[in-house]
Amino acid sequence: MENQVHFNARIEGINYDILDDLVGYAVRRAQLSIYEDFAASLAAEDITPQRFSSLVIIGNNPGISQTRLAEVMGIARSGVVSIIDRFEASGLVERQASGDRRSYNLHLTKEGQKQLKRYKKAVENHDSRISSALSASEKQQLKSLLRKIGLREEDR
Protein backbone atom coordinates (compact mmCIF):
# COMPACT_ATOMS: atom_id res chain seq x y z
CA MET A 1 0.00 0.00 0.00
CA GLU A 2 1.06 3.53 -0.77
CA ASN A 3 0.54 6.77 1.08
CA GLN A 4 -2.80 8.48 0.57
CA VAL A 5 -2.91 11.64 -1.48
CA HIS A 6 -4.22 14.61 0.47
CA PHE A 7 -4.16 18.29 -0.27
CA ASN A 8 -2.82 20.35 2.55
CA ALA A 9 -3.26 24.03 1.84
CA ARG A 10 -0.06 25.02 3.53
CA ILE A 11 3.07 22.98 4.19
CA GLU A 12 5.45 24.04 6.94
CA GLY A 13 8.72 25.51 5.72
CA ILE A 14 7.69 26.05 2.12
CA ASN A 15 8.02 29.42 0.45
CA TYR A 16 4.95 30.00 -1.71
CA ASP A 17 6.22 33.29 -3.14
CA ILE A 18 3.83 34.86 -5.63
CA LEU A 19 1.27 32.10 -5.14
CA ASP A 20 0.25 33.75 -1.88
CA ASP A 21 -0.64 36.93 -3.73
CA LEU A 22 -2.77 35.40 -6.44
CA VAL A 23 -6.52 35.38 -6.07
CA GLY A 24 -6.57 32.50 -8.52
CA TYR A 25 -4.33 30.35 -6.40
CA ALA A 26 -6.35 31.03 -3.26
CA VAL A 27 -9.50 29.95 -5.10
CA ARG A 28 -7.79 26.86 -6.47
CA ARG A 29 -6.53 25.88 -3.04
CA ALA A 30 -9.95 26.31 -1.48
CA GLN A 31 -11.53 24.37 -4.31
CA LEU A 32 -9.19 21.42 -3.80
CA SER A 33 -9.91 21.15 -0.11
CA ILE A 34 -13.64 21.51 -0.74
CA TYR A 35 -13.57 18.81 -3.37
CA GLU A 36 -11.74 16.51 -1.02
CA ASP A 37 -14.33 16.95 1.68
CA PHE A 38 -17.18 16.54 -0.79
CA ALA A 39 -15.75 13.26 -2.03
CA ALA A 40 -15.22 11.99 1.50
CA SER A 41 -18.69 13.06 2.64
CA LEU A 42 -20.51 11.50 -0.27
CA ALA A 43 -18.27 8.51 -0.89
CA ALA A 44 -21.18 6.19 -0.08
CA GLU A 45 -23.36 7.80 -2.76
CA ASP A 46 -22.71 7.63 -6.48
CA ILE A 47 -22.46 11.39 -6.79
CA THR A 48 -19.93 14.09 -7.62
CA PRO A 49 -20.20 17.89 -7.53
CA GLN A 50 -20.85 17.85 -11.27
CA ARG A 51 -23.58 15.20 -11.08
CA PHE A 52 -25.13 16.83 -8.04
CA SER A 53 -25.38 20.14 -9.87
CA SER A 54 -26.99 18.44 -12.87
CA LEU A 55 -29.59 16.85 -10.66
CA VAL A 56 -30.40 20.14 -8.95
CA ILE A 57 -30.70 21.93 -12.28
CA ILE A 58 -32.97 19.27 -13.72
CA GLY A 59 -35.05 19.16 -10.55
CA ASN A 60 -35.61 22.90 -10.53
CA ASN A 61 -35.86 23.38 -14.27
CA PRO A 62 -37.98 20.41 -15.28
CA GLY A 63 -38.15 19.77 -19.00
CA ILE A 64 -34.76 21.30 -19.69
CA SER A 65 -33.02 19.93 -22.79
CA GLN A 66 -29.61 18.29 -22.86
CA THR A 67 -28.10 21.09 -24.91
CA ARG A 68 -29.37 23.69 -22.48
CA LEU A 69 -28.05 21.68 -19.55
CA ALA A 70 -24.65 21.47 -21.24
CA GLU A 71 -24.70 25.25 -21.58
CA VAL A 72 -25.59 25.73 -17.91
CA MET A 73 -22.89 23.33 -16.77
CA GLY A 74 -20.31 24.73 -19.17
CA ILE A 75 -19.49 21.34 -20.64
CA ALA A 76 -19.81 19.77 -24.10
CA ARG A 77 -23.11 18.21 -25.13
CA SER A 78 -21.39 14.87 -25.43
CA GLY A 79 -20.57 15.05 -21.73
CA VAL A 80 -24.21 15.50 -20.84
CA VAL A 81 -25.09 12.34 -22.72
CA SER A 82 -23.06 10.17 -20.34
CA ILE A 83 -24.30 12.00 -17.27
CA ILE A 84 -27.91 11.44 -18.29
CA ASP A 85 -27.25 7.87 -19.43
CA ARG A 86 -25.99 7.16 -15.95
CA PHE A 87 -28.92 8.82 -14.20
CA GLU A 88 -31.33 7.04 -16.47
CA ALA A 89 -29.67 3.70 -15.71
CA SER A 90 -30.00 4.33 -11.98
CA GLY A 91 -33.59 5.49 -12.46
CA LEU A 92 -33.17 9.07 -11.25
CA VAL A 93 -33.82 10.91 -14.51
CA GLU A 94 -36.13 10.36 -17.47
CA ARG A 95 -35.77 11.51 -21.06
CA GLN A 96 -39.29 12.51 -22.07
CA ALA A 97 -40.47 13.26 -25.60
CA SER A 98 -40.73 16.95 -26.48
CA GLY A 99 -42.55 18.75 -29.26
CA ASP A 100 -39.31 18.86 -31.22
CA ARG A 101 -38.48 15.26 -32.02
CA ARG A 102 -34.75 15.96 -32.06
CA SER A 103 -34.68 16.73 -28.36
CA TYR A 104 -35.75 15.43 -24.96
CA ASN A 105 -37.29 17.05 -21.94
CA LEU A 106 -35.36 15.95 -18.87
CA HIS A 107 -37.27 15.19 -15.68
CA LEU A 108 -36.50 13.70 -12.31
CA THR A 109 -38.32 10.47 -11.55
CA LYS A 110 -39.99 9.99 -8.16
CA GLU A 111 -36.87 8.13 -7.14
CA GLY A 112 -34.73 10.98 -8.47
CA GLN A 113 -36.64 13.49 -6.36
CA LYS A 114 -36.23 11.31 -3.31
CA GLN A 115 -32.52 10.84 -3.84
CA LEU A 116 -31.96 14.50 -4.58
CA LYS A 117 -33.51 15.34 -1.22
CA ARG A 118 -31.02 13.02 0.47
CA TYR A 119 -28.09 14.38 -1.50
CA LYS A 120 -29.08 17.92 -0.68
CA LYS A 121 -28.95 17.20 3.04
CA ALA A 122 -25.55 15.57 2.72
CA VAL A 123 -24.23 18.42 0.60
CA GLU A 124 -25.59 21.01 3.02
CA ASN A 125 -23.78 19.25 5.84
CA HIS A 126 -20.62 19.12 3.82
CA ASP A 127 -20.90 22.79 2.92
CA SER A 128 -21.47 23.80 6.55
CA ARG A 129 -18.47 21.77 7.57
CA ILE A 130 -16.03 23.24 5.07
CA SER A 131 -17.19 26.75 5.87
CA SER A 132 -17.52 26.28 9.61
CA ALA A 133 -14.69 28.72 10.29
CA LEU A 134 -16.81 31.46 8.70
CA SER A 135 -19.66 33.37 10.31
CA ALA A 136 -22.95 33.66 8.43
CA SER A 137 -22.10 37.16 7.26
CA GLU A 138 -18.60 36.12 6.22
CA LYS A 139 -20.11 33.34 4.12
CA GLN A 140 -22.40 35.82 2.48
CA GLN A 141 -19.52 38.17 1.86
CA LEU A 142 -17.36 35.42 0.43
CA LYS A 143 -20.05 34.37 -2.01
CA SER A 144 -20.62 37.95 -3.05
CA LEU A 145 -16.90 38.53 -3.65
CA LEU A 146 -16.59 35.28 -5.60
CA ARG A 147 -19.43 36.31 -7.87
CA LYS A 148 -17.46 39.35 -8.93
CA ILE A 149 -14.66 37.17 -10.24
CA GLY A 150 -14.37 37.02 -13.97
CA LEU A 151 -16.88 39.79 -14.49
CA ARG A 152 -16.04 41.90 -17.48
CA GLU A 153 -16.59 45.62 -17.82
CA GLU A 154 -19.89 45.20 -19.61
CA ASP A 155 -21.31 42.84 -16.97
CA ARG A 156 -20.95 45.26 -14.08
Next chain:
Amino acid sequence: MENQVHFNARIEGINYDILDDLVGYAVRRAQLSIYEDFAASLAAEDITPQRFSSLVIIGNNPGISQTRLAEVMGIARSGVVSIIDRFEASGLVERQASGDRRSYNLHLTKEGQKQLKRYKKAVENHDSRISSALSASEKQQLKSLLRKIGLREEDR
Protein backbone atom coordinates in the same frame (compact mmCIF):
# COMPACT_ATOMS: atom_id res chain seq x y z
CA MET B 1 -17.02 22.66 -36.51
CA GLU B 2 -18.90 22.56 -33.25
CA ASN B 3 -19.76 25.24 -30.77
CA GLN B 4 -17.04 26.17 -28.29
CA VAL B 5 -17.44 25.13 -24.69
CA HIS B 6 -17.53 28.06 -22.33
CA PHE B 7 -18.50 28.33 -18.72
CA ASN B 8 -20.96 31.09 -18.06
CA ALA B 9 -21.49 31.51 -14.35
CA ARG B 10 -25.12 32.42 -14.67
CA ILE B 11 -27.57 31.55 -17.43
CA GLU B 12 -30.68 33.63 -17.90
CA GLY B 13 -33.91 31.95 -16.84
CA ILE B 14 -32.34 29.09 -14.92
CA ASN B 15 -33.26 28.36 -11.34
CA TYR B 16 -30.11 27.42 -9.44
CA ASP B 17 -31.97 26.60 -6.22
CA ILE B 18 -29.67 25.45 -3.44
CA LEU B 19 -26.57 25.92 -5.58
CA ASP B 20 -26.81 29.65 -4.93
CA ASP B 21 -26.54 29.06 -1.20
CA LEU B 22 -23.51 26.79 -1.25
CA VAL B 23 -20.09 28.24 -0.59
CA GLY B 24 -18.65 25.23 -2.42
CA TYR B 25 -20.58 25.96 -5.58
CA ALA B 26 -19.57 29.61 -5.57
CA VAL B 27 -15.93 28.58 -5.27
CA ARG B 28 -16.30 26.01 -8.02
CA ARG B 29 -17.92 28.50 -10.34
CA ALA B 30 -15.21 31.06 -9.72
CA GLN B 31 -12.56 28.42 -10.23
CA LEU B 32 -13.97 27.41 -13.60
CA SER B 33 -14.02 30.94 -14.92
CA ILE B 34 -10.52 31.58 -13.58
CA TYR B 35 -9.21 28.42 -15.19
CA GLU B 36 -10.76 29.43 -18.48
CA ASP B 37 -9.05 32.80 -18.43
CA PHE B 38 -5.75 31.26 -17.38
CA ALA B 39 -5.85 28.82 -20.27
CA ALA B 40 -6.73 31.58 -22.73
CA SER B 41 -4.05 33.93 -21.38
CA LEU B 42 -1.26 31.37 -21.46
CA ALA B 43 -2.34 29.37 -24.48
CA ALA B 44 0.86 30.35 -26.24
CA GLU B 45 3.01 28.94 -23.41
CA ASP B 46 3.24 25.29 -22.47
CA ILE B 47 1.97 25.96 -18.96
CA THR B 48 -1.00 25.16 -16.74
CA PRO B 49 -1.88 26.32 -13.23
CA GLN B 50 -0.48 23.07 -11.89
CA ARG B 51 2.81 23.35 -13.80
CA PHE B 52 3.13 27.02 -12.99
CA SER B 53 2.78 26.29 -9.27
CA SER B 54 5.42 23.56 -9.49
CA LEU B 55 7.84 25.94 -11.13
CA VAL B 56 7.27 28.62 -8.51
CA ILE B 57 7.71 26.12 -5.69
CA ILE B 58 10.93 24.75 -7.17
CA GLY B 59 12.23 28.25 -7.87
CA ASN B 60 11.64 29.42 -4.34
CA ASN B 61 12.54 26.19 -2.59
CA PRO B 62 15.59 25.09 -4.53
CA GLY B 63 16.73 21.55 -3.85
CA ILE B 64 13.25 20.35 -2.94
CA SER B 65 12.70 16.62 -3.55
CA GLN B 66 10.02 15.15 -5.77
CA THR B 67 8.24 13.54 -2.83
CA ARG B 68 8.12 16.82 -0.97
CA LEU B 69 6.87 18.59 -4.07
CA ALA B 70 4.13 15.99 -4.42
CA GLU B 71 3.14 16.68 -0.84
CA VAL B 72 3.04 20.44 -1.42
CA MET B 73 0.98 20.05 -4.58
CA GLY B 74 -1.33 17.48 -3.06
CA ILE B 75 -0.78 14.98 -5.87
CA ALA B 76 0.72 11.50 -6.11
CA ARG B 77 4.49 11.11 -6.48
CA SER B 78 3.91 9.47 -9.83
CA GLY B 79 2.31 12.66 -11.06
CA VAL B 80 5.38 14.67 -10.16
CA VAL B 81 7.53 12.36 -12.26
CA SER B 82 5.78 13.37 -15.46
CA ILE B 83 5.73 17.04 -14.53
CA ILE B 84 9.48 17.02 -13.93
CA ASP B 85 10.17 14.84 -16.98
CA ARG B 86 8.46 17.46 -19.05
CA PHE B 87 10.33 20.38 -17.48
CA GLU B 88 13.58 18.52 -17.85
CA ALA B 89 12.86 17.83 -21.51
CA SER B 90 12.19 21.53 -22.10
CA GLY B 91 15.29 22.46 -20.13
CA LEU B 92 13.60 24.38 -17.32
CA VAL B 93 14.35 22.08 -14.39
CA GLU B 94 17.29 19.88 -13.44
CA ARG B 95 17.38 16.78 -11.26
CA GLN B 96 20.59 17.14 -9.26
CA ALA B 97 22.21 14.45 -7.16
CA SER B 98 21.58 14.70 -3.43
CA GLY B 99 23.37 13.13 -0.47
CA ASP B 100 20.74 10.37 -0.44
CA ARG B 101 21.19 8.50 -3.70
CA ARG B 102 17.52 7.55 -3.80
CA SER B 103 16.42 11.13 -4.29
CA TYR B 104 17.05 14.22 -6.37
CA ASN B 105 17.34 17.87 -5.56
CA LEU B 106 15.21 19.85 -7.99
CA HIS B 107 16.55 23.13 -9.35
CA LEU B 108 15.54 25.62 -12.00
CA THR B 109 18.02 26.00 -14.83
CA LYS B 110 19.00 29.48 -16.05
CA GLU B 111 16.43 29.00 -18.77
CA GLY B 112 13.88 27.91 -16.15
CA GLN B 113 14.47 31.08 -14.15
CA LYS B 114 14.08 33.18 -17.25
CA GLN B 115 10.87 31.47 -18.31
CA LEU B 116 9.43 31.59 -14.81
CA LYS B 117 9.90 35.35 -14.84
CA ARG B 118 7.92 35.55 -18.06
CA TYR B 119 5.21 33.24 -16.78
CA LYS B 120 4.91 35.23 -13.59
CA LYS B 121 4.20 38.40 -15.51
CA ALA B 122 1.59 36.69 -17.63
CA VAL B 123 -0.03 35.10 -14.58
CA GLU B 124 -0.05 38.41 -12.73
CA ASN B 125 -1.81 40.00 -15.68
CA HIS B 126 -4.28 37.17 -15.79
CA ASP B 127 -4.91 37.41 -12.06
CA SER B 128 -5.47 41.16 -12.23
CA ARG B 129 -7.87 40.69 -15.08
CA ILE B 130 -10.05 38.06 -13.41
CA SER B 131 -10.17 40.06 -10.20
CA SER B 132 -10.53 43.47 -11.81
CA ALA B 133 -14.03 43.91 -10.40
CA LEU B 134 -12.53 43.82 -6.90
CA SER B 135 -10.78 46.63 -5.07
CA ALA B 136 -7.40 45.95 -3.47
CA SER B 137 -8.98 45.56 -0.06
CA GLU B 138 -11.70 43.30 -1.42
CA LYS B 139 -9.04 41.08 -2.95
CA GLN B 140 -7.27 40.90 0.37
CA GLN B 141 -10.52 40.11 2.11
CA LEU B 142 -11.40 37.43 -0.39
CA LYS B 143 -8.06 35.68 0.03
CA SER B 144 -8.38 35.85 3.77
CA LEU B 145 -11.88 34.35 3.71
CA LEU B 146 -10.80 31.62 1.31
CA ARG B 147 -7.97 30.63 3.61
CA LYS B 148 -10.48 29.88 6.33
CA ILE B 149 -12.14 27.27 4.18
CA GLY B 150 -11.57 23.73 5.23
CA LEU B 151 -9.95 24.72 8.48
CA ARG B 152 -10.71 22.29 11.24
CA GLU B 153 -11.24 23.13 14.89
CA GLU B 154 -7.64 22.38 15.81
CA ASP B 155 -6.21 24.61 13.09
CA ARG B 156 -7.89 27.79 14.25
Next chain:
DNA sequence: TATTGTTATACTCTATAACTATA
Protein backbone atom coordinates in the same frame (compact mmCIF):
# COMPACT_ATOMS: atom_id res chain seq x y z
C1' DT C 1 -28.80 24.70 -43.74
C1' DA C 2 -28.98 24.45 -38.72
C1' DT C 3 -29.81 21.95 -34.51
C1' DT C 4 -30.22 17.82 -31.11
C1' DG C 5 -28.53 14.01 -29.43
C1' DT C 6 -25.20 10.51 -30.23
C1' DT C 7 -20.93 8.07 -31.11
C1' DA C 8 -15.99 7.50 -31.80
C1' DT C 9 -11.84 8.94 -30.42
C1' DA C 10 -8.23 11.08 -28.01
C1' DC C 11 -6.02 13.70 -24.46
C1' DT C 12 -5.07 15.20 -19.78
C1' DC C 13 -4.97 14.44 -15.10
C1' DT C 14 -4.65 11.61 -11.48
C1' DA C 15 -4.64 7.46 -8.61
C1' DT C 16 -3.03 2.79 -7.14
C1' DA C 17 0.12 -0.63 -6.92
C1' DA C 18 4.18 -3.02 -7.95
C1' DC C 19 9.10 -2.57 -8.92
C1' DT C 20 14.31 -1.00 -8.15
C1' DA C 21 17.77 0.92 -5.77
C1' DT C 22 19.01 2.58 -2.00
C1' DA C 23 18.85 3.59 3.09
Next chain:
DNA sequence: TATAGTTATAGAGTATAACAATA
Protein backbone atom coordinates in the same frame (compact mmCIF):
# COMPACT_ATOMS: atom_id res chain seq x y z
C1' DT D 1 11.92 -2.70 6.76
C1' DA D 2 11.18 1.83 4.95
C1' DT D 3 11.75 5.38 1.48
C1' DA D 4 12.47 7.89 -3.30
C1' DG D 5 11.68 7.64 -7.68
C1' DT D 6 9.79 5.02 -11.46
C1' DT D 7 6.70 2.38 -14.36
C1' DA D 8 2.41 0.21 -15.81
C1' DT D 9 -2.20 0.59 -15.82
C1' DA D 10 -6.69 2.22 -15.32
C1' DG D 11 -10.44 5.41 -14.55
C1' DA D 12 -12.49 9.98 -14.61
C1' DG D 13 -13.55 13.92 -17.12
C1' DT D 14 -13.67 16.44 -21.02
C1' DA D 15 -13.03 17.99 -25.82
C1' DT D 16 -13.50 17.70 -30.94
C1' DA D 17 -15.48 16.09 -34.89
C1' DA D 18 -18.49 13.47 -37.66
C1' DC D 19 -23.13 11.33 -38.14
C1' DA D 20 -28.36 10.50 -38.31
C1' DA D 21 -32.70 12.32 -37.56
C1' DT D 22 -35.28 16.19 -37.60
C1' DA D 23 -36.29 21.08 -38.09
